[in-house]
Amino acid sequence: xxxxxxxxxxxxxxxxxxxxxxxxxxxxxxxxxxxxxxxxxxxxxxxxxxxxxxxxxxxxxxxxxxxxxxxxxxxxxxxxxxxxxxxxxxxxxxxxxxxxxxxxxxxxxxxxxxxxxxxxxxxxxxxxxxxxxxxxxxxxxxxxxxxxxxxxxxxxxxxxxxxxxxxxxxxxxxxxxxxxxxxxxxxxxxxxxxxxxxxxxxxxxxxxxxxxxxxxxxxxxxxxxxxxxxxxxxxxxxxxxxx
Amino acid sequence: xxxxxxxxxxxxxxxxxxxxxxxxxxxxxxxxxxxxxxxxxxxxxxxxxxxxxxxxxxxxxxxxxxxxxxxxxxxxxxxxxxxxxxxxxxxxxxxxxxxxxxxxxxxxxxxxxxxxxxxxxxxxxxxxxxxxxxxxxxxxxxxxxxxxxxxxxxxxxxxxxxxxxxxxxxxxxxxxxxxxxxxxxxxxxxxxxxxxxxxxxxxxxxxxxxxxxxxxxxxxxxxxxxxxxxxxxxxxxxxxxxx
Amino acid sequence: xxxxxxxxxxxxxxxxxxxxxxxxxxxxxxxxxxxxxxxxxxxxxxxxxxxxxxxxxxxxxxxxxxxxxxxxxxxxxxxxxxxxxxxxxxxxxxxxxxxxxxxxxxxxxxxxxxxxxxxxxxxxxxxxxxxxxxxxxxxxxxxxxxxxxxxxxxxxxxxxxxxxxxxxxxxxxxxxxxxxxxxxxxxxxxxxxxxxxxxxxxxxxxxxxxxxxxxxxxxxxxxxxxxxxxxxxxxxxxxxxxx
Amino acid sequence: xxxxxxxxxxxxxxxxxxxxxxxxxxxxxxxxxxxxxxxxxxxxxxxxxxxxxxxxxxxxxxxxxxxxxxxxxxxxxxxxxxxxxxxxxxxxxxxxxxxxxxxxxxxxxxxxxxxxxxxxxxxxxxxxxxxxxxxxxxxxxxxxxxxxxxxxxxxxxxxxxxxxxxxxxxxxxxxxxxxxxxxxxxxxxxxxxxxxxxxxxxxxxxxxxxxxxxxxxxxxxxxxxxxxxxxxxxxxxxxxxxx
Numbered sequence: 022x023x024x025x026x027x028x029x030x031x032x033x034x035x036x037x038x039x040x041x042x043x044x045x046x047x048x049x050x051x052x053x054x055x056x057x058x059x060x061x062x063x064x065x066x067x068x069x070x071x072x073x074x075x076x077x078x079x080x081x082x083x084x085x086x087x088x089x090x091x092x093x094x095x096x097x098x099x100x101x102x103x104x105x106x107x108x109x110x111x112x113x114x115x116x117x118x119x120x121x122x123x124x125x126x127x128x129x130x131x132x133x134x135x136x137x138x139x140x141x142x143x144x145x146x147x148x149x150x151x152x153x154x155x156x157x158x159x160x161x162x163x164x165x166x167x168x169x170x171x172x173x174x175x176x177x178x179x180x181x182x183x184x185x186x187x188x189x190x191x192x193x194x195x196x197x198x199x200x201x202x203x204x205x206x207x208x209x210x211x212x213x214x215x216x217x218x219x220x221x222x223x224x225x226x227x228x229x230x231x232x233x234x235x236x237x238x239x240x241x242x243x244x245x246x247x248x249x250x251x252x253x254x255x256x257x258x259x260x261x262x263x264x
Numbered sequence: 265x266x267x268x269x270x271x272x273x274x275x276x277x278x279x280x281x282x283x284x285x286x287x288x289x290x291x292x293x294x295x296x297x298x299x300x301x302x303x304x305x306x307x308x309x310x311x312x313x314x315x316x317x318x319x320x321x322x323x324x325x326x327x328x329x330x331x332x333x334x335x336x337x338x339x340x341x342x343x344x345x346x347x348x349x350x351x352x353x354x355x356x357x358x359x360x361x362x363x364x365x366x367x368x369x370x371x372x373x374x375x376x377x378x379x380x381x382x383x384x385x386x387x388x389x390x391x392x393x394x395x396x397x398x399x400x401x402x403x404x405x406x407x408x409x410x411x412x413x414x415x416x417x418x419x420x421x422x423x424x425x426x427x428x429x430x431x432x433x434x435x436x437x438x439x440x441x442x443x444x445x446x447x448x449x450x451x452x453x454x455x456x457x458x459x460x461x462x463x464x465x466x467x468x469x470x471x472x473x474x475x476x477x478x479x480x481x482x483x484x485x486x487x488x489x490x491x492x493x494x495x496x497x498x499x500x501x502x503x504x505x506x507x
Numbered sequence: 508x509x510x511x512x513x514x515x516x517x518x519x520x521x522x523x524x525x526x527x528x529x530x531x532x533x534x535x536x537x538x539x540x541x542x543x544x545x546x547x548x549x550x551x552x553x554x555x556x557x558x559x560x561x562x563x564x565x566x567x568x569x570x571x572x573x574x575x576x577x578x579x580x581x582x583x584x585x586x587x588x589x590x591x592x593x594x595x596x597x598x599x600x601x602x603x604x605x606x607x608x609x610x611x612x613x614x615x616x617x618x619x620x621x622x623x624x625x626x627x628x629x630x631x632x633x634x635x636x637x638x639x640x641x642x643x644x645x646x647x648x649x650x651x652x653x654x655x656x657x658x659x660x661x662x663x664x665x666x667x668x669x670x671x672x673x674x675x676x677x678x679x680x681x682x683x684x685x686x687x688x689x690x691x692x693x694x695x696x697x698x699x700x701x702x703x704x705x706x707x708x709x710x711x712x713x714x715x716x717x718x719x720x721x722x723x724x725x726x727x728x729x730x731x732x733x734x735x736x737x738x739x740x741x742x743x744x745x746x747x748x749x750x
Numbered sequence: 751x752x753x754x755x756x757x758x759x760x761x762x763x764x765x766x767x768x769x770x771x772x773x774x775x776x777x778x779x780x781x782x783x784x785x786x787x788x789x790x791x792x793x794x795x796x797x798x799x800x801x802x803x804x805x806x807x808x809x810x811x812x813x814x815x816x817x818x819x820x821x822x823x824x825x826x827x828x829x830x831x832x833x834x835x836x837x838x839x840x841x842x843x844x845x846x847x848x849x850x851x852x853x854x855x856x857x858x859x860x861x862x863x864x865x866x867x868x869x870x871x872x873x874x875x876x877x878x879x880x881x882x883x884x885x886x887x888x889x890x891x892x893x894x895x896x897x898x899x900x901x902x903x904x905x906x907x908x909x910x911x912x913x914x915x916x917x918x919x920x921x922x923x924x925x926x927x928x929x930x931x932x933x934x935x936x937x938x939x940x941x942x943x944x945x946x947x948x949x950x951x952x953x954x955x956x957x958x959x960x961x962x963x964x965x966x967x968x969x970x971x972x973x974x975x976x977x978x979x980x981x982x983x984x985x986x987x988x989x990x991x992x993x
Contacts, residue, residue: 149747154692206640247641262654
């Protein structure tokens with residue numbers, strides 16, 4: 022049983038009718054719907070900013086194998102203690118998938134240690150997502166390019182650590198490029214950042230984008246036996262012989 | 265002109281006579297002495313925890329190209345705003361060299377995003393530091409192994425991100441291994457972690473260790489033109505053509 | 508169905524009684540036995556140097572998902588056209604696991620592009636294999652350290668490309684260290700090099716070593732849909748839109 | 751003194767007047783001219799396919815610190831023993847810069863171990879070369895994007911090992927992307943592949959391209975003390991203590 026939580030700040034959909042028209046069930050609802058269709062073995066719940074503890078209580082996190090994160094305008098409103106809790110849970114093995122403007126979320130910046138800044142331009146450009154690691158599980162079955170008709174441009178330099186794996190690179194009509202699908206391991210947890218997904222375009226209804234997210238969830242699920250934080254220890258000499 | 269600041273919490277030396285005997289001028293003094301002998305072009309200052317702003321005022325940092333960091337018992341006493349300031353300065357291009365028990369410092373954990381936990385055992389074991397990247401500038405002229413007669417053991421698993429470059433791997437008498445010389449790039453800054461250096465042993469008087477630190481300082485110095493934080497920007501289409 | 512071929516030059520076992528005593532069914536036999544016990548879903552065959560085409564005909568390779576390779580004295584006797592065939596099959600997606608002295612095999616050097624030289628000393632030293640990537644599938648369930656009572660020492664500098672992933676690092680009684688478990692992706696194929704396994708010691712009877720090899724076979728199995736060589740192509744503009 | 755050899759198959763320029771019009775002194779001549787203007791400390795020679803030993807005798811290589819390689823139609827005509835000699839010299843520390851269609855040269859494929867295949871389309875598209883590692887020495891002073899008005903398109907998937915460092919990523923008018931500036935370390939040698947440079951366009955007259963090549967030559971120059979092949983050795987126990 023794969024336990025998924027889709028988190029969304031849920032702000033644009035509830036305050037802008039034109040966004041609500043694209044995502045009548047919220048961005049989280051669209052993402053959850055796409056995952057449900059592709060991961061029948063999974064248990065999927067959603068959580069949003071306005072819930073108590075943002076829907077990310079210790080109990081909720083303890084029962085989450087993979088967390089997806091969409092945020093944009095409300096990064097500052099996410100409580101620090103919740104961020105700390107999510108951070109610990111990632112280091113303890115929970116998978117984390119950070120989406121689009123989540124690059125500036127507290128949790129992503131805390132895990133990366135950098136500004137996570139980038140170039141952007143919102144002019145409904147065509148984004149082409151090219152696979153540069155064709156045998157990576159997250160790219161399985163994904164066309165190269167994955168073509169998105171209209172998207173916000175995100176461009177380099179993307180100020181993140183050099184990724185452990187570079188899976189996708191995007192180009193935009195205006196000519197910019199972006200490392201749009203990148204993986205990291207932190208502690209016992211696996212992290213995937215995927216940049217497509219501005220709220221103004223129906224990106225999370227796109228079948229190929231949904232397939233990427235389903236692949237990513239499978240990939241990010243914790244390794245068996247690793248649901249605990251890495252710990253400092255003070256072993257005796259030859260402890261391994263005595264054991 | 266290469267401007268170096270050697271920072272030290274300066275606690276063991278001022279409270280434990282046996283440590284003061286090893287480092288009569290402090291660990292920072294011994295490190296600065298070793299650098300001065302090898303980097304005649306450099307301007308070297310030291311800074312300690314008990315100075316105002318820990319000796320790391322905005323002005324001091326603005327005039328520092330490479331910062332070395334030694335801390336152990338007093339990580340929690342380092343003010344968060346100073347850590348924030350050092351973090352920003354690293355992302356803006358300042359080199360950072362983190363030493364030994366500095367693995368648990370606020371600044372290193374903030375840059376890594378992980379627990380930075382490890383195994384340890386203080387039984388005066390022989391540490392052998394082997395070069396696995398022989399052409400790396402930090403390994404230039406360093407014997408492989410670099411042999412340290414007595415040291416605290418640091419062992420894997422070391423919970424850090426996969427390094428950008430693995431330069432040194434150590435073994436200890438008890439059989440453990442440790443990734444003892446590792447590099448990272450974060451923002452515009454370069455980071456080197458080097459694990460030898462427990463306060464109970466005269467490690468920073470060791471000629472080869474001093475040579476590693478001098479190499480590391482040269483390597484970590486900022487790239488020309490990069491003394492600024494990476495920034496978000498919102499360029500017009502074809503801005504590069506118009507420019 | 509996972510199809511495995513275990514290849515061995517089968518020289519020591521057939522010419523030295525003391526080696527035959529350790530491996531009465533050959534090194535390949537011991538490896539196959541260990542895999543069979545752990546991979547009940549697999550079809551396992553062995554192949555040796557003295558068979559026609561070394562047991563690696565085009566047909567045999569076409570029906571192999573993962574190839575394990577043990578060689579030592581007879582690297583030069585492996586026919587170049589067979590090496591070429593194995594190389595193409597790896598690039599087309601077949602997994603390859605290279606063992607111990609196979610570091611100097613034609614196929615490994617062809618895939619690495621380097622000398623693959625190292626330090627060695629055969630004095631029955633204790634090897635401790637430490638995990639530095641605890642959540643990697645190849646490390647699943649493997650104790651850290653994995654202790655091997657007697658082994659030939661392999662030491663750094665190991666002249667291979669920087670691995671895609673560093674899974675294991677070994678230490679030896681004499682103090683040397685070695686990157687003993689490393690992964691590479693080449694073309695569509697996955698490669699794992701694992702250094703324990705000198706013919707003079709019963710390494711392939713060791714339960715934990717057998718578990719590593721079983722993990723590695725599972726990990727190296729081809730990604731679905733990638734059983735073909737990467738190809739050059741000359742697409743029309745906007746071919747992806749027309750398609 | 752930095753000793754540079756610029757190698758070119760010199761075929762298009764000597765058989766196609768329209769190419770000769772772009773490169774009256776050959777592609778090698780244009781590259782050498784660009785380097786000479788930027789590296790006044792360097793000694794620069796050129797070598798071509800039709801010279802004895804292709805101008806790459808043992809003596810010539812022994813006096814070369816960095817070799818640049820341009821080839822396209824005549825890869826198969828390069829003698830295997832010369833390729834072997836260049837390969838050994840790279841592993842012994844010589845820098846190698848492989849240009850454009852040199853991705854299919856014998857020497858590059860031998861060093862990579864893969865097919866080095868890619869997508870291509872020659873329709874005079876605009877290439878934009880974006881920097882993704884802004885502090886890398888090869889990117890120093892290079893605008894991002896570096897804009898090339900007309901170029902052959904090279905697109906992913908580029909079948910090479912995951913680079914040690916990804917410095918540049920290109921986009922093309924048709925929408926494709928390419929990892930256009932990548933580094934590798936092999937043995938003691940440093941390798942840089944840079945994809946712009948089709949013979950039909952005056953790419954090597956472009957000031958920014960020339961600046962990239964000058965940066966790359968400086969970066970690829972051998973590390974002091976490493977002009978020798980990595981070697982196998984059989985040290986005694988504690989040789990490092992006895993020494």
